[in-house]
Amino acid sequence: MPNARKTQSTPSAACRDDVSYHRSLAWAGLELSVNLEGCLMTLRADHVTGAFFIGFGVLVLALSGDLPTGNLSMPGSGFMPKIVAVLTIFFGVVLAVRAGESKIFATLSWNDAKHAGLVVGITAAAVALFEWLGFLATNALLILTLLVVIERRPLLPAAVYSIGVVAITYVLFVYILKTPLQAGPLGF
Amino acid sequence: MESTILSLAHGFSVALAPANAWYAFLGCLVGTLVGVLPGIGPLAGISILLPVTFGLNATQAIIMLAGIYYGSQYGGSTTSILMRIPGEASSVMTCIDGYAMAKKGRAGAALCIAAVGSWVGGTVGVLVLTVVAPPLAQIAVSFGPPEYTALLVLGLIFLAYMSSSSLIRTLLMACLGLLLGMIGIDNMTGHFRYSFDLAELGDGIGIVPVAVGLFGLGEILSTPSSGAVKDIVSPRLRDLLPTGKEWNEAALPIARGTVLGFIIGIIPGSAHIISSFLSYAIERRVSKHPKEFGKGAVAGVAGPETANNAASTGAFVPLLALGIPTSPITAVLIGALMIHGVSVGPMLVNEHPDVFWGFVASMYVGNLMLLVLNLPLVSLFVTVLRIPYAYLYPLIIMFCIIGVYEVNNSIVDVWIMLIMGVVGYALRKFDFDPAPLVLGLVIAPILEQSLRQSLIMSNGNYLIFFSRPISLGLMLVSIGLLALAANAFVLKRADWRARLAEAETGETER
Numbered sequence: 001m002p003n004a005r006k007t008q009s010t011p012s013a014a015c016r017d018d019v020s021y022h023r024s025l026a027w028a029g030l031e032l033s034v035n036l037e038g039c040l041m042t043l044r045a046d047h048v049t050g051a052f053f054i055g056f057g058v059l060v061l062a063l064s065g066d067l068p069t070g071n072l073s074m075p076g077s078g079f080m081p082k083i084v085a086v087l088t089i090f091f092g093v094v095l096a097v098r099a100g101e102s103k104i105f106a107t108l109s110w111n112d113a114k115h116a117g118l119v120v121g122i123t124a125a126a127v128a129l130f131e132w133l134g135f136l137a138t139n140a141l142l143i144l145t146l147l148v149v150i151e152r153r154p155l156l157p158a159a160v161y162s163i164g165v166v167a168i169t170y171v172l173f174v175y176i177l178k179t180p181l182q183a184g185p186l187g188f
Numbered sequence: 189m190e191s192t193i194l195s196l197a198h199g200f201s202v203a204l205a206p207a208n209a210w211y212a213f214l215g216c217l218v219g220t221l222v223g224v225l226p227g228i229g230p231l232a233g234i235s236i237l238l239p240v241t242f243g244l245n246a247t248q249a250i251i252m253l254a255g256i257y258y259g260s261q262y263g264g265s266t267t268s269i270l271m272r273i274p275g276e277a278s279s280v281m282t283c284i285d286g287y288a289m290a291k292k293g294r295a296g297a298a299l300c301i302a303a304v305g306s307w308v309g310g311t312v313g314v315l316v317l318t319v320v321a322p323p324l325a326q327i328a329v330s331f332g333p334p335e336y337t338a339l340l341v342l343g344l345i346f347l348a349y350m351s352s353s354s355l356i357r358t359l360l361m362a363c364l365g366l367l368l369g370m371i372g373i374d375n376m377t378g379h380f381r382y383s384f385d386l387a388e389l390g391d392g393i394g395i396v397p398v399a400v401g402l403f404g405l406g407e408i409l410s411t412p413s414s415g416a417v418k419d420i421v422s423p424r425l426r427d428l429l430p431t432g433k434e435w436n437e438a439a440l441p442i443a444r445g446t447v448l449g450f451i452i453g454i455i456p457g458s459a460h461i462i463s464s465f466l467s468y469a470i471e472r473r474v475s476k477h478p479k480e481f482g483k484g485a486v487a488g489v490a491g492p493e494t495a496n497n498a499a500s501t502g503a504f505v506p507l508l509a510l511g512i513p514t515s516p517i518t519a520v521l522i523g524a525l526m527i528h529g530v531s532v533g534p535m536l537v538n539e540h541p542d543v544f545w546g547f548v549a550s551m552y553v554g555n556l557m558l559l560v561l562n563l564p565l566v567s568l569f570v571t572v573l574r575i576p577y578a579y580l581y582p583l584i585i586m587f588c589i590i591g592v593y594e595v596n597n598s599i600v601d602v603w604i605m606l607i608m609g610v611v612g613y614a615l616r617k618f619d620f621d622p623a624p625l626v627l628g629l630v631i632a633p634i635l636e637q638s639l640r641q642s643l644i645m646s647n648g649n650y651l652i653f654f655s656r657p658i659s660l661g662l663m664l665v666s667i668g669l670l671a672l673a674a675n676a677f678v679l680k681r682a683d684w685r686a687r688l689a690e691a692e693t694g695e696t697e698r
Binding site for chain 1: 239240242243356357359360363364366367370374376377379381382405408409410411412578579581582583585586587589590593594597599602603606609610613617618619620635636639640643644647648649650
């Protein structure tokens with residue numbers, strides 16, 4: 001596959017093939033050493049991050065519209081945010097312009113994204129339930145779900161572990177360190 | 189000088205009170221564990237455990253939290269040497285030669301040298317802190333807004349300059365942090381800024397949710413349990429003592445690391461990380477056998493480990509004397525003291541001598557405790573690493589939630605922590621260091637207020653920063669650093685920082 005470019009007549013097709021090939025390698029978590037010279041336009045990591053920071057800076061400026069800038073002798077509440085937003089845009093542009101030194105975007109490894117997504121989703125559910133169910137129930141469920149759903153651990157040991165560590169933590173905080181924890185519907 | 193000695197004696201009477209000594213021990217123990225465990229650094233550790241100190245008095249709280257801080261510097265070396273995994277960022281350089289020594293059967297000697305170096309760096313650092321901080325606090329009383337502005341600008345520029353990865357990336361992170369730090373009510377005019385009608389954002393975004401999200405949760409998201417490494421070299425107790433040759437090779441690097449670490453620690457930025465990188469570079473440069481670096485050079489362990497501990501102590505100088513947080517960690521410590529009604533700054537030494545001197549004296553005691561803890565109990569700490577990561581990280585997530593929620597009893601803070609976890613994950617993907625972001629967040633309110641006050645004082649004249657001797661000196665140093673960085677950046681010339689980064693990359697990938 002790395003020789004595909006030699007057999008392709010158009011550089012853009014070669015780029016497309018190489019990029020999809022290397023993206024599949026990246027998903028498989030393999031180390032990459034690629035050379036995509038000759039591509040018409042190679043999207044690099046810093047093109048993406050540079051564009052993000054430019055957009056973020058513009059967004060801050062837009063949101064700062066109603067904040068008074070004041071003047072040099074009496075700076076207003078919008079004075080400093082606008083300066084920093086302009087600096088962010090400037091540095092974003094520099095980053096994007098010098099993106100040639102960064103990795104090719106398609107070759108970034110995202111093989112841990114599924115793990116990250118699941119952890120975020122389960123933790124978000126726990127955060128949403130935290131004030132309703134309280135510390136004990138929410139965290140026992142959180143740890144149990146992480147162990148069973150993500151780590152594929154057997155249910156019984158995972159349940160014993162999750163209830164055990166949450167109970168020990170509760171005793172440690174509430175009775176030894178005298179730090180109250182969020183109570184649930186049953187008062188604990 | 190006599191009054192300093194008398195005050196220090198009073199500090200020892202406070203630090204050696206059984207309750208205070210117990211909290212110093214507890215802090216050192218927890219800190220060592222925090223340093224040993226990959227994925228939970230000192231910042232996340234301190235932030236998570238902040239609520240635990242709510243039931244303590246101010247002296248006990250700062251003694252315990254500082255113990256966690258410098259304890260983690262000690263603990264970080266254990267995983268670096270035995271597993272080639274830096275427990276926290278400042279131990280990255282120790283991985284290179286520490287693990288190589290372990291592979292050659294000298295794991296015990298490497299651990300001993302790291303522990304002794306850390307102790308020397310920490311203790312000498314405290315000695316200098318004892319002498320320097322009180323007079324500096326007297327000078328700091330004369331600091332006005334222009335001086336504070338110039339000092340904070342220097343801190344940001346120094347951090348960007350010292351970053352071996354990229355000047356622009358560091359500055360972008362700092363800008364992002366500054367913008368986050370401006371969310372909430374403007375102290376000078378009362379305007380709500382970027383709070384989107386959320387009352388919880390009126391007070392701004394806290395350091396704890398951001399720090400725990402970026403460094404705690406972000407690290408977990410980037411580390412699937414299948415990728416956790418478990419190749420641990422177990423040292424034997426009888427092999428702990430280094431040979432005479434190894435002591436000789438370690439002596440000068442320890443001395444250099446102490447001086448270098450303390451000086452860098454005083455300057456705002458991620459001092460303990462930068463100091464260990466610089467120390468490694470210097471040791472390799474001055475070594476008669478530079479080719480041994482990467483293959484188990486004693487100096488490659490002694491220098492960086494000493495420097496990061498000395499820097500941790502040095503970072504307390506601006507904290508105690510000026511009330512300026514030079515790193516996210518010291519910012520959390522300031523927050524902890526403020527929760528207990530103690531304002532940090534030039535007046536601390538006079539208004540709260542128990543807190544100031546008790547804290548300083550506890551650092552002598554704590555460093556000794558760490559030496560005792562880290563050598564004989566190293567096997568015990570290694571046992572913690574045998575807990576499967578799959579069981580460990582759910583526990584860390586739980587502590588992240590408790591730690592963030594308990595500070596303000598705010599679920600919005602926990603959501604911010606979760607969002608910051610995702611941001612931290614993305615930043616790692618795109619090779620951004622999140623530390624400058626947290627530093628920007630920390631200094632944003634002080635920087636903005638002092639800049640605006642300076643301009644009001646001078647009726648809008650920027651030359652105020654160049655018309656007062658202290659701020660002039662600080663601004664000139666900033667301009668000099670910017671000129672050096674710009675020279676290398678524009679001409680794409682590989683200066684010493686780029687060469688150091690290349691060498692580090694090559695060696696850590698080896």
